[in-house]
Amino acid sequence: MHRTKIAAGFAAVALLATACSQGSATKGATGSDGKVTLRYFTFSAAPDHVKDLDKIIAGFEKENPKIHIQVETAPFDQYFTKLQTSIAGGTAPDTFELNYENFVTYASAGSLLDLNTVAGDGDSSVYAQESLNAFKHDGKQYALPASFSTVVLFYNKDLFKKAGVAEPTADWTWAEEQAAAAKLTDKKKGIYGDFQPVQFFEFYKTLKQAGGEFLAPDGKKSAFDSPAGVKAATWLASKVGKTMPTEAEIGGTADYDTNLFKSGKLAMWHNGIWQFAGLKDVPFGWDVVVEPGDAAKASAVFHNAVAASSTTKHGKEAWAWARYLSSSGTAASTRIESSWELPPVSDQSVLSGYLKDPKPANRQAVFDSLKSIALPPVIKRQQEMQDAVTKELGEAAAGRKSVPDALKSAATAVDALLG
Incomplete structure (x- = not known):
């Protein structure tokens, strides 16, 4: 899940x-x-x-x-x-x-x-x-x-070893993850270096990692249409088609990322600790680490x-x-x-x-991730907010809109829900 x-x-x-x-x-x-x-x-x-x-x-x-x-x-x-x-x-x-x-x-x-x-x-x-x-x-x-559960960075130890890439550490930054993902990606063999869904739940967290905030302090207006927001959304969208599959390649397949990791074709995977039980019998070595950060560390915690x-x-x-x-x-x-x-x-x-x-x-790493928490923004019209942000991020990831334009549209939609 x-x-x-x-x-x-x-x-x-x-x-x-x-x-x-x-x-x-x-x-x-x-x-x-x-x-x-x-x-x-x-x-x-x-x-x-x-x-x-x-x-x-x-x-x-x-x-x-x-x-x-x-x-x-x-x-x-x-x-x-x-x-x-x-x-x-x-x-x-x-x-x-x-x-x-x-x-x-x-x-x-x-x-x-x-x-x-x-x-x-x-x-x-x-x-x-x-x-x-x-x-x-x-x-x-x-x-x-x-x-409660946290999101961590899963990684396939065998793929890292085969590619001669050093395993991730708790001190990693986005830049180090990006460099490793590029080396680990081998599209001819169907191997991808990274998977991080381009959607609301990943955006508010990466926004925090970039030093930004989703809502203004009074909670009455969005604050993510900012330089930090552009940086966070670009970080997510830029992976698509390079170190992770495109929407067309995924083809709407349910649990695509889970199956990709379990099949040994995914080197790094941003996901939650609820996945541990389903990975006990995979035929390769794997481990987890606190997710990389940018301006700051921030881990999603779900209750x-x-x-x-x-x-x-x-x-x-x-x-x-x-x-x-x-x-x-x-x-x-x-x-x-x-x-x-x-x-x-x-x-x-x-x-x-x-x-x-x-x-x-x-x-x-599960407990270490609790040291820097990114809680999801919550409003009364929660589902509409999540859908609006995910929709616009999808437009940016597919190349149909620029990241700044997508965030501007998302901010307009969220502000209307807050009004």
Whole structure:
């Protein structure tokens, strides 16, 4: 799963606002035996961690024999479209996964249950405070943080060795990555030196690396149409057709970059630690390092949480499930043992086991990347903003617009969304 742009066939805010007054036809049901069935919708479990989620559910149901969790999954690029549709149609799941970027949209629309209104006994100090605060809105706790992940630079050690190129280090800059990628690219053999999607999620991070900001300090106007923005967008777009495939070569193939890396045809890959589990059996050596920077270091950090629908009929059960999934020892150990992102717990000793897994060897890079964080900009019309930026970056990458013109168009579109 890469954080590619999510296709949104309609405006999320309008859909969610419409849904606020609707009930759900398929809310978690109570059986004749008094057992409650809660629906849980997730994007991060499939395809690599369904069994891990089952393990967590088994632990929860053992402790809560009157609650059954019914899992539904969708790939990330389809997930929010389906979630929006279900909320608008009055068939929202009782509980569902939310990422930090889309949280504000759902909280603002009234689609989420204030968990403090149904919370049982529970010590909030078990969470890393910054992760807990990320899912508060207007002072209310609308979701509990369930996991976090970072983006790092993956690299194929065998390709580096074969090309006689020194492996990346934590001190690398864009220039060093670019020089290595050029030496590692061999189009005749179908080998590419680098892959970094030209889209919103990579742009706000590279913008930070270039020393720029996405929004003005007051959050009311865009700030990325700047020299730093041009530098960041040029860095991304200039790779296309040189050290990474073009849009035409990718041909709309899903998970193209994942398959390219797994096949041993990609030397460097900007992606998230959620990819670790799927790479355990590849037939070549690989490792990770903190991503190169330019004016500064900056690493993308993503937070996922579990929320409950404001229309669920089983708020207390939903809170119990959210609490268990986000903070129980079973959930934390399962995530760590399976490399399924990381639990946002305050007890750092819980995370120490993560470093013991030998693949990749440099897991310390995951924690080192937390020293310089680039959080995604968040506005109420989040999806529209992401789509607008990605669209214009795509125009620049395809050569249909210059980088400055593309950024100017993107800034105009974002300012209209902020107005």
